[in-house]
Amino acid sequence: MLKITAYADRLLEDLKLVDWPTSTLEMQKNWIGRSVGAEVDFTLADQKGAIRVFTTRPDTLFGATYMVLAPEHPLVDVVVSNKQKTAVQTYREASAKKSDLQRQELEKEKTGVFTGGYAVNPVNGEQLPIWIADYVLMSYGTGAIMAVPAHDERDWAFARQYALPIREVIAGGTVQEAAFTETNRGTVVNSATSDDAFSINGLTPDKAIPKITEWLEKQGKGIQAVNYKLRDWLFARQRYWGEPFPIVWVDGDARPLPEERLPLVLPETHNFKPSGTGESPLANLTEWLTTTDPVTNKPARRETNTMPQWAGSCWYYLRFIDPKNSTHLLDPAKERYWMPVDLYIGGSEHAVLHLLYARFWHKVLFDIGVTSTPEPFMKLVHQGIVLGEDNQKMSKSRGNVVNPDEMIDQFGADAVRLYEMFMGPLEAMKPWSTRGVEGVTRFLDRVWRVMVDEQGRLSSSVVPTAPSLDHERLLHQTIKKVTEDIEALRFNTAISQMMIFTNEMTKAQARPRAVIEPFVLLLSPFAPHLAEELWGLLGHHPSVSQQPWPTFDPAMTVGEHMTIPIQVNGRLRAKIEVPTEAVREDIERLARAEAAEWLQGKEPKKVIYVDKKLFNFVV
RNA sequence: GCCGGAGUGGCGGAAUAGGCAGACGCAAGGGACUUAAAAUCCCUCGGGCUCACAAGGCCCGUACCGGUUCGAUCCCGGUCUCCGGCACCA
Numbered sequence: 285m286l287k288i289t290a291y292a293d294r295l296l297e298d299l300k301l302v303d304w305p306t307s308t309l310e311m312q313k314n315w316i317g318r319s320v321g322a323e324v325d326f327t328l329a330d331q332k333g334a335i336r337v338f339t340t341r342p343d344t345l346f347g348a349t350y351m352v353l354a355p356e357h358p359l360v361d362v363v364v365s366n367k368q369k370t371a372v373q374t375y376r377e378a379s380a381k382k383s384d385l386q387r388q389e390l391e392k393e394k395t396g397v398f399t400g401g402y403a404v405n406p407v408n409g410e411q412l413p414i415w416i417a418d419y420v421l422m423s424y425g426t427g428a429i430m431a432v433p434a435h436d437e438r439d440w441a442f443a444r445q446y447a448l449p450i451r452e453v454i455a456g457g458t459v460q461e462a463a464f465t466e467t468n469r470g471t472v473v474n475s476a477t478s479d480d481a482f483s484i485n486g487l488t489p490d491k492a493i494p495k496i497t498e499w500l501e502k503q504g505k506g507i508q509a510v511n512y513k514l515r516d517w518l519f520a521r522q523r524y525w526g527e528p529f530p531i532v533w534v535d536g537d538a539r540p541l542p543e544e545r546l547p548l549v550l551p552e553t554h555n556f557k558p559s560g561t562g563e564s565p566l567a568n569l570t571e572w573l574t575t576t577d578p579v580t581n582k583p584a585r586r587e588t589n590t591m592p593q594w595a596g597s598c599w600y601y602l603r604f605i606d607p608k609n610s611t612h613l614l615d616p617a618k619e620r621y622w623m624p625v626d627l628y629i630g631g632s633e634h635a636v637l638h639l640l641y642a643r644f645w646h647k648v649l650f651d652i653g654v655t656s657t658p659e660p661f662m663k664l665v666h667q668g669i670v671l672g673e674d675n676q677k678m679s680k681s682r683g684n685v686v687n688p689d690e691m692i693d694q695f696g697a698d699a700v701r702l703y704e705m706f707m708g709p710l711e712a713m714k715p716w717s718t719r720g721v722e723g724v725t726r727f728l729d730r731v732w733r734v735m736v737d738e739q740g741r742l743s744s745s746v747v748p749t750a751p752s753l754d755h756e757r758l759l760h761q762t763i764k765k766v767t768e769d770i771e772a773l774r775f776n777t778a779i780s781q782m783m784i785f786t787n788e789m790t791k792a793q794a795r796p797r798a799v800i801e802p803f804v805l806l807l808s809p810f811a812p813h814l815a816e817e818l819w820g821l822l823g824h825h826p827s828v829s830q831q832p833w834p835t836f837d838p839a840m841t842v843g844e845h846m847t848i849p850i851q852v853n854g855r856l857r858a859k860i861e862v863p864t865e866a867v868r869e870d871i872e873r874l875a876r877a878e879a880a881e882w883l884q885g886k887e888p889k890k891v892i893y894v895d896k897k898l899f900n901f902v903v
Numbered sequence: 904g905c906c907g908g909a910g911u912g913g914c915g916g917a918a919u920a921g922g923c924a925g926a927c928g929c930a931a932g933g934g935a936c937u938u939a940a941a942a943u944c945c946c947u948c949g950g951g952c953u954c955a956c957a958a959g960g961c962c963c964g965u966a967c968c969g970g971u972u973c974g975a976u977c978c979c980g981g982u983c984u985c986c987g988g989c990a991c992c993a
Contacts (some may be wrong), residue, residue, distance in 0.1 A: 307907045311988060316904070319992075339993060352993095394991080424992045431993090437904095438991050513992050634986070706928070708916055713986075717915065723928050733943090761993070780927035786926095790944085851925045854974035856923060892973060897924050902973045 286517040287609045288644045292316050294658075295514075295643055304664040305711075308635040311572060317513025322497045323426065324506035326351060328400035329411050331362055338425030338511055341435060342500065343484060343492035345407050346475040347453035348430040349443065351414045352396065354422035355379045363414050372397055379418040379788075394419050394442045398743025405430075406505040407477060417442060425511050435457040454489055469491075488523045517641070519592060522564040524556045526590030534577045534584045542578060550590075564588045592893045597638050597644040601625055601660060613654055624657040629710075632666035639664070665773060668713040670704070698811035699725045705775035705810060713715045727783055728814055731807065734789045735818055737798060742821050743795070751796040753844070757798040758788055760840035767836070775810070782807060797822070802834035850875045851900040852882040868893055875899040 288295075296316050299309050321340035328334060353360055355376045364372045370586035375397040403412050411802070412430070419438055420429055432444035433450040440463035443450050450459055455473045457464025466487040474491070476483035480563060482499055484492040485668030500506030520529075530541040530548040541548060559567040564570035566588040567573065577584040606614035623731050630638075639661070644729060646660040671677060672684025679685065691700045703724040707713040716734045737743045751759070762785045769778035785803060789795050799820060808828045819828035842864055848871055850858040858878040872893065876883065879901050890902035 305908090307987075310907055314989060317992065321993080337993080341993080418992095419991050421992065426993095429993050436993070438993075441991090513991075635988080688939090706915090712909090712916090714915065717929070719929055720915070727928085729943095776915095777927080780917075783927055847923075851922080851974070854972085859923070890923090890973060894922055898974090900973055901920080 286519045288516055288517045288641075289512060290344075291644050291647055292318065292512045292514050294647055295640065298629050298643075298647075298658055301659050302662055302664065304661075305632075305666060308632065308639070308664060308666070311635045312640055315514060319512075320508070320510050322500060322506045323509040323684060324406060324430065324500060326403040326406060326412070326430065328363060329360075329404055331401075333359065333362060334799075335359060335414070335428050336426045337404050337428045337430045338509060338869050339430060341432065341489070341493070342486075343451050343467075343472060343475070343489045344432040344435045345430070345496065347432040347451045348405055348412060349433060349451055350431045351403050351412050351450045351762075351892060352420045352431055352439075352442070353399070353414060353418045353425040354420045355416050356416055356422040357416070357427045357456065359428070360399060360416055363399050363401030365401075366876040368398060368400035372399055375416060382418070393444050394438070396442060398446075405498075406503075407475075409478075413448075415442075423515065424513070424525070433463065435463055435465055437463045437465065439463070439512055446878035486512060493564050517644075519595075520589035521592050522558075522562065522588075523590055524550070524565040526592060527595050528566065528590055529587040531587035532575060532577055533587065534580065534582050538587070538615065539579065545578060559588075561655075564590055566590070567839050576759050594638060596640050598642045599649070601642075602649070602655065613649075614655075614814045615672075616654075619654070620656050623655060624659060625661045627663045627665065628661040629667055631669070635666070666711055668709070668711050670707075671713060671715040671783075673716050678716075681872070686718075691718070691721060695721050695725050696728075696813070698813050699728055701729065702779065706779045708776055710775065724779075727779075727786065728788055728811060731786050731811075732818070733812065734786060736793060736821060737803075742823075745793065745795050746797060746800055747794045748797050749780075749794065749797045755788070755792070755796065755799050757840055757843060758785055758804060760763070763802060763806060763834045763836035764838075764841050767833070770809065779810060782810070804828065805831050805834050846896060848875065848896075849898050850878045851898065852879050853902060854900060864896075871899065876901075 294317055296313060301311060302309075319340050321325070321337055321338055322342040323338050324342065324345065325334040326337050335353070337351070341343075353363075360372065374396075394417060394870065396415045396419070399414045401414040403414055404410070405412055416432075419442065422429065429439075431439040431442065431448075433439040433448065434452045437452055440450065440459075442448070451474070452459045452464075453472060453474050454464055454470040456466070456470025470489060472489065472492045474485045475485050484496050486652060487495065497506070497508050501508065528548050528550055531538050532541065532547055533539075551566070551569050552781045553565075553569055555568060556565050557568075559565055561567060566586070571598050573586050573588070575584050575586055576582065602614050602619070602623070606612075609615060642660055646655055647658065649655045650658055657854070669677070670681065670686075672679075674682070674684050674685065676682055688700060694764050695703075699721055703721045706724055707717070707720060733743075735743055735746055762781050765781040766778045769775065769781070773774055782803070789800070789803075801824075804815050804818045805828065808819075808831075812829070819831075824831075844864060845861050845865075846864050848860050848862060849856055850860060859872070860874050860878055862874065872891070879899075883901060883903060886903060887903050888901040892898075892900040892902070
């Protein structure tokens with residue numbers, strides 16, 4: 285067992301430190317499932333002892349009409365009456381046979397049995413019948429609840445099923461028809477002690493909760509408590525494939541192997557079959573199994589459980605930094621240089637398990653000084669999956685599987701890579717289109733023809749002369765777009781800009797080196813093989829990948845003219861072309877002339893001008 | 904049921920601190936080149952108009968209904984659909 289629950293609060297709290305998709309943050313929060321409430325003791329009416337319950341709604345304590353224990357709860361044997369013993373026993377056996385899955389699937393009808401015992405409500409002294417029911421889980425909270433059918437849907441359904449009383453303590457709903465569960469509206473009623481020493485009547489539930497919690501604490505009847513859905517992590521599997529634990533058993537005690545005996549590796553074998561005893565297959569490998577304790581030299585037996593598949597994925601990103609280090613997990617200097625991971629691209633199927641387990645290990649390693657950051661992965665992006673051409677999930681049974689190797693054989697690695705980036709946003713799920721790959725292949729062919737002639741030599745259209753202003757502007761616009769889009773992972777729009785550039789160059793008679801060469805550099809992360817080839821043909825030798833990234837001049841990214849749309853009452857009526865440096869007065873004169881037909885000689889009520897963007901006349 | 908995300912041409916998708924909807928690509932149609940085809944190059948390409956000889960013009964259109972605004976794919980309220988997650992967690 286790994287005590288991940290000890291880290292629950294930090295795992296929740298530190299989600300604030302990372303830049304992750306909201307859906308993933310939500311999933312992690314829900315998975316941890318922190319809830320604040322109170323633990324309250326209900327003393328048993330006819331025996332010594334008390335039932336401790338956890339509730340997030342102590343404000344409804346006066347509305348409790350019965351108690352429920354999980355069937356496995358140890359107090360069941362204490363409270364059960366002689367008369368009810370058989371019924372309780374039968375129910376316990378039946379629910380023990382149900383798997384967790386069955387208990388969840390058969391959720392429609394709630395079932396339970398009265399135990400014959402009673403507990404006392406600490407706030408009003410009422411005797412409440414104690415039931416057992418499998419809608420209460422032993423593994424959450426205290427395994428016991430106070431049931432408030434008026435204000436809890438599950439208790440309401442159960443009360444209806446077994447004709448138990450429903451008592452309203454929050455006015456605002458119609459509790460005979462449905463449970464009223466809102467905490468931010470409604471008014472507490474019927475909730476005062478008989479001597480009137482304490483009352484929460486008249487409050488809204490969210491105000492009543494802290495008040496009654498405080499009172500319970502003062503009276504020694506309850507205490508504020510926090511519960512989590514997150515469970516401790518069963519970290520053992522009975523399989524061969526998995527890291528073995530460096531533990532030996534001596535006289536019934538587990539002892540860790542000393543560090544110099546690490547790493548412990550799996551023994552080689554052909555026998556991976558289950559041991560037959562419930563232990564892992566390692567239990568049958570006697571030679572490996574029997575050993576001596578290196579500390580005491582006593583005979584010892586190795587631990588036969590292995591680690592689950594998540595073990596390696598919890599720290600691989602650390603080991604990748606320093607994979608050959610034989611004395612440490614990794615060199616602290618390298619750790620400080622590389623960590624944390626700036627960008628983690630991975631499937632959303634890992635939103636909870638891997639990404640929560642890895643964060644947990646990272647924090648443990650942080651606490652013992654191995655890592656220097658509280659969180660391992662700063663920015664997280666989930667890439668979308670590629671669907672088949674029929675827009676369905678790829679699967680053999682549907683026969684819509686596309687094999688990337690075949691595509692690479694047919695179109696080349698650059699084209700397939702480029703198409704995958706061009707098909708749409710990185711995070712989106714999108715269908716494969718072999719036609720689309722053909723389109724991208726045409727683009728790469730066109731890039732080639734812009735620079736290379738029929739004989740495979742540098743084209744004579746590539747010239748050392750100075751580029752035209754238009755070409756230079758286009759280059760700067762392209763550098764800007766591609767640079768910014770790469771930064772934001774918008775590869776699809778970066779590629780469309782390169783297509784626009786290439787379409788222009790195709791039309792041009794002369795293609796100056798001063799624009800062609802930077803373009804090849806822009807293309808290189810997208811189509812590295814082609815770019816390398818072109819860079820060589822252009823007569824350069826150090827690899828294209830070692831060139832500095834091109835920079836742009838913002839002044840060069842704006843054109844000589846701009847188009848200003850003219851609106852009348854917000855409807856587009858005309859467009860005018862003006863020089864980029866034109867001022868409002870000049871533009872307005874032209875705009876009024878264009879809009880004259882709609883203005884009908886009258887002065888507009890209002891004139892809206894958005895600088896260099898648009899004119900709108902309100903009449 | 905609850906939580907999160909998304910609905911834009913025939914298709915994949917562009918464009919949001921509210922300001923020209925449909926960039927780029929695919930498919931389709933037309934043309935040039937060719938004996939012919941492929942390849943290539945050029946043009947058209949949301950819908951409607953008993954508007955126009957034409958250049959062009961007008962109306963509708965970003966899932967649906969309503970609101971805010973001079974102006975809404977974008978903001979607000981409601982509805983529907985799809986995708987992902989959770990599912991008796993007191």
